[in-house]
Structures are given as C-alpha cells and as structure tokens.
Amino acid sequence: MLVKTFGSTLIGVDAITITVEVSIDQGINWYLVGLPDSAVKESHQRIEAALKHIGYKIPGKKIVINMAPADIRKEGSAYDLTIAVGILAASGQIKNSAIGDYLIMGELSLDGGLQPIKGALPIAIKAREEGFKGFILPAQNAREAAIVNNLEVFGVENITEVIDFFNDKKELNQTQVDTREEFYARLNNYEFDFSDVKGQENIKRALEIAASGSHNVIFIGPPGAGKTMLAKRIPSILPPLNLSEALETTKIHSVAGNLGSVDSLISVRPFRAPHHTISDAGLVGGGSYPMPGEISLAQNGVLFLDELPEFKRTVLEVMRQPMEDRKVRISRSKISVEYPANFMLIASMNPCPCGYYNHPEKECVCAPGMVQKYLNRISGPLLDRIDIQVEVIPVPFRDLAETQATEKSEAVRERVIKARKIQEKRFSELPEIHANAQMNTKQMQAYCQLEKEGHQLLKNAMEKLQLSARAYDRILKVARTIADLDDSENIQNHHLAEAIQYRSLDRESWGS
Secondary structure, three states: OEEEEEEEEEEOOEEEEEEEEEEEEOOOEEEEEOOEOHHHHOHHHHHHHHHHHOOOOOOOOEEEEEEEOOOOOEOOOOOHHHHHHHHHHHOOOOOOOOHHHEEEOOEEOOOOEEEOOOOHHHHHHHHHHOOOOEEEEEHHHHHHHOOOOOOEEEEEOEHHHHHHHHOOOOOOOEOOOOHHHHHHHOOOOOOOOHHHOOOOHHHHHHHHHHHHHOOOEEEEOOOOOOHHHHHHOHHHHOOOOOHHHHHHHHHHHHHOOOOOOOOOOOOOOOEEOOOOOOOHHHHHEEOOOOEEOHHHHOOOOEEEEOOHHHOOHHHHHOOHHHHHHOEEEEEOOOOEEEEEOOOEEEEEEOOOOOOOOOOOOOOOOOOOOHHHHHHOOOOHHHHHOOOEEEEOOOOOHHHHOOOOOOOOHHHHHHHHHHHHHHHHHHOOOOOOOOOHHHOOHHHHHHHOOOOHHHHHHHHHHHHHHOOOHHHHHHHHHHHHHHHHHOOOOOOOHHHHHHHHHOOOOOOOOOOO
C-alpha cells in the first residue's frame, strides 16, 4: 500500500514542502531514498524502538520510503514523525483518510516522546501558503508555529496522541496565539535604560544620532569608561519593531533553533554580543548545510563587537560585504543560501594594549608606535564603514556621585522615531532604503546638498584628516541625520561640523 505524508525542509529562512511516500510490499528490507543524510537514515532505529514501546510495530515487509523532491538534501531528525505516521498508515495500523491534510514534523525519542525541531515558524508559513489544514509538531514548538493565522497548529507530547487523533480516538488541543496582542505586550520591554548612565552626554548624543540614521559606531576608550554599558542600552532608544520586522527576525531565530517553548514572537530588537574567539562561520553563517550567523541573528537589531582588535582579522574582513549589501550569501558545493544581515554595528576597543592611552589620570606604558600598531589590527576599509567613531573618557567622580535623574531612553526614543519618520517619508518610493545610513550615491546627491561654506569646511577636514572617499560619504550621511533630528530640510554648517568630529578617530588622526 502507498501512503503520502508531508514534512518540510529549510533553505535559508524559507521552507520547502517534502513529500514522504511510503510503500509497503512483499519482501523484506528497508529502503530510504531521496538524498537523506545520516540523521535521517538513523530514523529507522528511533522509529522502531518508539513504536515498540507504545505497542505498535514496523511490519516485517519490504518498506520503500521516498522523500521528494529527490534532488534536495534532507537533513536532521525532524522527519521521524513524518515517516513513522506514513509507515503506520501504509500498514493499516492507523486511518489514512486525513493524513494528507496535515504537515507533520517531529523528532522521536525511544519512548515515543517528541523532541523540538528547528524552523517551525517558516515551516508553518509554507504550510499555510500551500493550503494545508493544520500542522502537527512537538509541543515545545507549538507557540512559535501558532503565530501563523489561518492554520490549525497542534502541539503534541508523544506519537500516541497523533495515532489516536488519526484513529478518531482523541481530539488534539489546538494552540492559539493572538499575534498582535503578544507583539504589543512585550514591545517596550527593555532591561537597560539610558537613565542608568551617569555623565557621558557627548556619547549619548552620538548614540542618538546613530540610532536615528542606523549608523555604525565604534567606541575607543580605556577600561571602565562605560563602553559596554552604553552599548547595551542602544536597543532601548531604537524605534520599536513593526510586526513585519518582528516576523522576519523571529524566522531567523527559528531556523537557528533559538526560540524556547514559551517564546512565540520576538518583539524587541535583538542585541547580539559574540565573544572575540568566534569563527568566520559563527559570525557570518556557514557549515556544510549553511546556518545563520551572528550578523543574521542581529537582523533589525544591534551587533556588538567588544574588544574589536582581539577578533581575528579574517573574521572581521568577511563582515565587510554584508555591512554594505545588508545580506550575506553563503555558497557550498551543493547549496547556496542567502540570509538577511540588516544590523547596526556597535564596536568598542581599548586605545592601546595597556588601555590607558589618552587617559586623563593614568599614564600609558606602551612602547612608541604601539598605539598605531594596535589600531592597525582593524583594516582601513572596515574602519571606513563605521560612520561614527568616538572617544570615550572615564566619568569623573562628581558625575558618578550625581543623584539627579538623567534623561530616560523613552524621551530619546521619541526623538529618534521622529527623525526616522522623516526618513521614511523621504525614501517612501525606495523600498530597499529605510534610513540615511543605507543611502547610495544617487540619493546622497539628491538629499545631502551643501552650501558653499559647507563645501569648504568639508574640503579642509578631508585634507587635514586625510579621510577616504568612503569617509566623505559617511560624513554626509551623518550630517543628514543630524539635520533630520533638528527637523531641518537642508544640511547646515553646524550639522556638518558635528558630523566631522565623529571621524576624529580615523587611523591618520589617532595615535599620531
């Protein structure tokens, strides 16, 4: 007898439906075809033990299982439940009349229990697109999949529940999530606030500008100056995610298997802070079957690289193209996938190996030339891609002891949102551009016009600081954002002057 069940595989952040055809005929043996990997082939032993434990069995006949399309490699253990249900239906142990209406996924334990799977959200989206009535999956992933409306989602604890459901012995409880209620309930749930930071008003101003235009930032300062503290509070001043961005971000974390059993929708901007020992593949994504890296997990949020010079140079260099293109394509011999990488980069570093160059109180003990050598660990092209470069100095005691309340993140965020709305209106006919940092040369020529005095000011700065052409672009983009914060239609000279000071840490002017 031939029975078809349906599962799914992931290509990047999108799912493709897999048809599992099970044929049971005269003879003896088990054949699993359709480019399965080792984990899929090992399903035979897991299914056999699980069915035996609950009082069912694999028939002692010739069983041929085809996973179509046969030219797509199938990986992982999430097809256990799909294959097991197909075998039970083909052998007449359960009814098969309704099996084709459901997409079925789950990894089996030897006692018949189900383990969570990766990518439940994109799989559920694909199931709805292809007209499936419902999606049966492990209970741990049910809330994640239930974000998708117009699709019945059933979270189950073990295979017995699935068997009883198809044999009309038991109804499954449908998991339902009010997506909008869930989204808005946690929209402004931030752990850190700008009001916790004493002093550093100039740095707060730089971060407000960065958040308003989605600009990359690097902090240079001695240990204990507050670089990490400031970076952790950046998500609290960024505009809240909209529902589309939240779904996009949740899909990536779903593919990576980062969503817990109680999570359904990521409603706050992600903050990723990988350790400096991370590999190339860990940062940009990779593996034999490419998975998203930290730059994709930071989609629509912040990627914080602390102690930037301590990262391997090759790791930092592979990040250059994604920073420009806002996406990363990972190619292997048999597959090529593309992940989004629209993140805001925040980096921090000490000014020298000992950490006290330019410190107001402590003396630097580094040998001559060490400051420049330390900065040279970061390539010029990467440094040029960081729009705002600011020096962080330690907070004096009088500021630390200040008890007066400082401005909360909420107030800063309101100004940032106002500036972003100006940019949304400006780029309303350009769907790929949402903020000033994403402008190309054509848009800069249209929206970053300078007065005659401004041209001369910028010319003098370029010559004195020996800035690159890319730095010229960054200055104009930052100046445009400062003008937006002032609700100014044109870039004024004081906007340009402030933007220029945020390039004061370029390699030619720092440590000389």
